[in-house]
Amino acid sequence: MNTFGNIFRLTTAGESHGPALTGIIDGMPAGVLVDIESIDRFMARRAPGRQPGITSQRKEADHVRILSGVFEGMTLGTPIGFTIDNTDCRPADYEHLRHTFRPSHADYTYTAKYGVRDHRGGGRASARETATRLVAGAFALAALHQLGISVWAFSSQIGNVKINRPLDELDISESIYETSMYCPDAETNRRMESLVRRTHEAGDTVGGIVTCVIQGLPAGIGEPVFGKFQSMLASAIMSINAVKGFDYGMGFDGVSRFGSEMNDPFAIDTNGRITTVTNHSGGIQGGITNGRAVVFRAAFKPIATLMREIRTIDDRGNTVVLPARGRHDVCALPRAVPVVHSMAAIATLDAVLMHRCSHI
Amino acid sequence: MNTFGNIFRLTTAGESHGPALTGIIDGMPAGVLVDIESIDRFMARRAPGRQPGITSQRKEADHVRILSGVFEGMTLGTPIGFTIDNTDCRPADYEHLRHTFRPSHADYTYTAKYGVRDHRGGGRASARETATRLVAGAFALAALHQLGISVWAFSSQIGNVKINRPLDELDISESIYETSMYCPDAETNRRMESLVRRTHEAGDTVGGIVTCVIQGLPAGIGEPVFGKFQSMLASAIMSINAVKGFDYGMGFDGVSRFGSEMNDPFAIDTNGRITTVTNHSGGIQGGITNGRAVVFRAAFKPIATLMREIRTIDDRGNTVVLPARGRHDVCALPRAVPVVHSMAAIATLDAVLMHRCSHI
């Protein structure tokens, strides 16, 4: 099940330390202008090195090679094949993990499922796989841009440091990626940095929340009852490594509220169009967009690999002690922000295209 | 998009006030013993009348009529078609809603999407649609039972009343359905009842959380990277009316934790098999089950229809005042519990069957 989507579909392959990652984007509409260099720039946003005080071990100079589907700067409507080489592989570094199951990693579950696994750097279970999603995300964003739809994601919480200002006071735009933690609130960004640095010094890791905002969507997008827009988004987002939760609108914060606080009264906007006064619903009602911004959150757990010695077991049940290793990420954020951004764009374009078939 | 699943697939149809709901269960394995009466009993758990002090307006004597796929008490492997008649329809009661958009309902979004809608009782957007899911859920549960896998769901929170005891102190079993609020903790059940009664008296509604526990799953279930078990579950659960969030394991509560608190060390159980000491991961690592219980939560918003007069607009933008109506549910729970239960069972059986193709 390495394909996501219905009409706009991403299929991916690749282990962390194999020759390359690869992907095929199918259902990309013809006639979208694309700039390959801007895809590399988008991919650079997932590059390591953003964790204050540290740098992840691996220097991925990720460069995407587009093999098909684009001709003279425009999409052809045919599938877009691409590869991203794994340039900094040191398989020998992982030989000690060949028979070892690291706690809270997928070493054991992959072995249980397939009877065999590529032990090098997490193999298929590595978050490196998500690099392919940025390529598809970049294409989806280009198409959505031509349709007047924007998608942005940002770090809204790391550990217990969170943005306390309302969404409409934030600058939700390209400028997010100019900050160190991909957080649009400068003060929160600074406090996040500080928390990550302290966590690193303690040899620990920490979780966080990425918030995503989709604007410019017309009312009518989403396919009830099993293709509800929130269902498609949740499926997309929950497929990202380390994501443990998804909610939209008031989400989990709404469960303890009363209905009288939560309804979104209708109103007529200055253009005479129907809108809602508030947006507790997060832009979706009955699985279909209502024209307001779609707002959702993704909860990331702390990264499992600590910078401490780890006691665990091997595949014969013997105890193994793994030495501390020092250059892993402290937090999945901010590198996960463009991944959420991309998966949201992929699911959104898919839903937008599907909607074209709703009427005769 | 009215089909859910890959191998085990449920397709549903039906408006709230049309002649009947209907569904087709495809991919049901042959050789499962089924008892049609027990399906009706399971469906009775979603029946109205459980809200303290009130009764929902509609008396649904839901009875499922199985049309195919079962022969002499056993599944045939062929698709199971079924209908559930809508017996208590009073279309005239809804004439005043023909041109009106109720706030936080799907009236407006369905009209925006399709240009036309069945205005009677919410039409396709009504939670009545979920009755079909219980039929498929009952079949999935019968199959899972033969495989030694159990699925249970319960009310873990209503408003701000929540269970404060750890999961392993609760009686997660059939007995849940013997309580008034489908809550396995007696004291919490009583407080939930009380909150619902007070909310009803205030003419208001309230949200809640359903927790689901899947036990007996072997390690190895789930299909990375886009068919991760949590992704399939999230897609299933987010398709349920009024659900605004999904998380599993430590979920949203884990984002502010440190990795050192969250890892699940491996251990060898008394049978010499690999297990984990804790289960912060919620039974899934890298999208694949690890043999521990899978635990997830679904967040429900407060029901949108209040027992108060509502000011809203019609399809020409004119203001409309809807009179207060008195017999709606105050909370989606506990009736939503068997819906979550069913969707979890459906997604689980699908994942269990898919796993059979993992090896040569």
Added chain:
Amino acid sequence: MNTFGNIFRLTTAGESHGPALTGIIDGMPAGVLVDIESIDRFMARRAPGRQPGITSQRKEADHVRILSGVFEGMTLGTPIGFTIDNTDCRPADYEHLRHTFRPSHADYTYTAKYGVRDHRGGGRASARETATRLVAGAFALAALHQLGISVWAFSSQIGNVKINRPLDELDISESIYETSMYCPDAETNRRMESLVRRTHEAGDTVGGIVTCVIQGLPAGIGEPVFGKFQSMLASAIMSINAVKGFDYGMGFDGVSRFGSEMNDPFAIDTNGRITTVTNHSGGIQGGITNGRAVVFRAAFKPIATLMREIRTIDDRGNTVVLPARGRHDVCALPRAVPVVHSMAAIATLDAVLMHRCSHI
């Protein structure tokens, strides 16, 4: 795998002698005007009684009950659930087949696959299942009609009696269904009737060919490389009971031809639009329609049940002699014509809708 299609999807269920057949049509565009009575009239074209000199045993007064998706004479965009009752079931008539495998039927293969089967009248393998396809076909035809696209099918060969006139000399229209054998050439129709009568008298059965013509399709329909229009059509048609072959354009007749006889030169028609002088390609090039009529053929084998005593075996390998039974159809045609007609319409509407996603 009881679902056909990508965007416009038919899911069916039902055994020949269970309570009812059922189906769900998903992805039906909103805004199509439908007349339920005309669906029953379309279904009457598959009714038995058209075989000269004989009448099939079963009197199916097929009446479709639409349960959802249509409101006040118009499609809603929501799924269309329907049932067709099995009114003339005599399960006791089939008790002698409970353990017997009839030659060239699916009795043995269903048992081999599922370990269990409904032995009554062929169960799920009966051609009665195709009745559901006519319902979906009628809806698809209504949608295609609004788009200016027509689909027709007819008997072009029974045994070795075939139409010898070119396609453009035939009246390919509603009038086909006014003939006894659904053959648009009066002389051939008469000879087909005569052959069927003689075959019946000999206690034998005979095969035939249904030809289908799709007109009014714009250039551009079909989704390379695995959703080529011919691939979608072949998948649809080969799923029909007793069909053993599919070809389009020159098809099997073209294999012994030279390229110089077969190319279709381009020309400009009287409206200044691009067309082709000939149509050896059958309206499709590279999997995509070129604006000419799409023409394909479906080959039907002789019906397996003869009006003669049959020697066969039971499920323990013992020899069994089945008595001659006298009122089975002699030929799958003409009753298969509306089934081909329907499946072609279903696949065509699916392809037409998919094409809407080809451009930004």
Added chain:
Amino acid sequence: MNTFGNIFRLTTAGESHGPALTGIIDGMPAGVLVDIESIDRFMARRAPGRQPGITSQRKEADHVRILSGVFEGMTLGTPIGFTIDNTDCRPADYEHLRHTFRPSHADYTYTAKYGVRDHRGGGRASARETATRLVAGAFALAALHQLGISVWAFSSQIGNVKINRPLDELDISESIYETSMYCPDAETNRRMESLVRRTHEAGDTVGGIVTCVIQGLPAGIGEPVFGKFQSMLASAIMSINAVKGFDYGMGFDGVSRFGSEMNDPFAIDTNGRITTVTNHSGGIQGGITNGRAVVFRAAFKPIATLMREIRTIDDRGNTVVLPARGRHDVCALPRAVPVVHSMAAIATLDAVLMHRCSHI
């Protein structure tokens, strides 16, 4: 729609004269032993140069680069990404076709569909795309081999030269690929060679038939009613360039036969197992295999590009004369044989895996 299959799925991308073809094989079972060199050898069977008296213009030294999914000689269960470089591209050679529509090619239909096309060498519509299918075919064949299932394909007819001996007198094995025309009958092979040479000398092209035989399949494979084995095979085969028809068993030859000649009586074989005396059904009844060999045919039209001057039009409707070009293939066979072979293997493995979910 560049993905084929349900469980075992091939997704492909690539234009004829872009940088590379690429593909991803998903659902490949773990634990299959694979030998990458043997894949290259299999691909060499599709290489040009087999047409007597001529050589196709392009020298494709096709070499597949496996990027993932295989580790230390064994499949991992994860997706297999691969690329095949396009090494002999001369885009400038095609500049004269940028605005021209060649008759019976897909130049016009791709332009009609997408509004844009890669005019170089047919782009996505080129038969070069089928090279990717051989890679997936080789993996499928390796898996099927471990399950005791064999698949073979061969040239059974070119023009009007056909094999006249019964199937069971032919050596259906690896040795087919040792002949010049991939024909297991030496005398027919010689006559095919001679016909191709004469056709080449006449500057013409000719069609043919590839027959495929699948042996070792247990009874029970295939998923009624829309996943009938013949339906899956037809969909696979009709997606191949230049294929105009598909039939199985007696196929089109059976339409003029009587039922009394066509039934396949059951018998008990020497191992006490149920079999059939004859195999007119082609190994499938009711969409499910019966344990006999599955036999089907694919009809190929003559190649459209003749070695003669061609009069056609450009995208403004002006007449264009294309000069004769001398080194195109004269017949799609024998190079198409391994393509049919591969697609049959892909569909068969998919059906075999799906069947594992039929029982509880």
